[in-house]
Amino acid sequence: MCDHPRDFATTWMYFFRQRPGERGFMLVAEATIFSRAADVTQTDMLWTSQGKEATMKCSQTKGATYYQMYWYQQKPGENMRQIVFTSVNIEPKFESDFKERFKVTKPDAASGTLTVENLEPADSGVYFCSVSEHRTAKGADADVTQTEIMWMKEGEEATMHCSHKKSGTYLQMYWYRQRPGENMRQIVFTFPNAKPDFEPDFRDSSRFGATKPDAKSGTLTVENLQPGDSGVYFALSVNTQ
Structure with missing residues (x-):
């Protein structure tokens, strides 16, 4: 049994298993869209082990003009940080702290992936995917x-x-x-x-x-x-x- 003394604002509860001799940690992915709707689908949750690889998928149904995609990471107790900006047929633009072990794909306007290789406990956190319609603004920043x-x-x-x-x-x-x-x-x-x-x-x-x-x-x-x-x-x- 699990309970907490918090108020109504605390509504999520997760249960996990760790078997003897194994070390696991959680990657939580949330879907978000920086637009006027939330027609984005993303991998919900990944529970994986140190040293393995995790791939999160993101797709949208807004239309072909929503081809810009951003990935963000938020660790417990920290502010959200931008990982990478991607767009179709261009080189991904990783932030300086994410240029190793992080890879992305952007095959078309409707989909993309983020992969974290050789997972470490420090990779645990919430990962956000966002898509943006191409506008005058040439970039976004979450720092x-x-x-x-x-x-x-x-x-x-x-x-x-x-x-x-x-x-x-x-x-x-x-x-x-x-x-x-x-x-x-x-x-x-x-x-x-x-x-x-x-x-x-x-x-x-x-x-x-x-x-x-x-x-x-x-x-x-x-x-x-x-x-x-x-x-x-x-x-x-x-x-x-």
């Missing part, structure tokens, strides 16, 4: 600092802060939410000195607010918290050049 975990009560107000240390060309900021058992959904797009552009499901609610005072910082506020607001929230900054 940001934001509020990590908040335990709040129903009816209270929660404000999440996000900042980055990239150049002043990273003007755009997106906020996303993923509730347990659901795909990631975009909440709002923000730009300095411009009105926040909320998605339809969040636009009609006066409980959501966002600020973008400058290129390197922003906030998301949820007022009058409800149980349905529980989930993972994260911000993404995008280069406009």
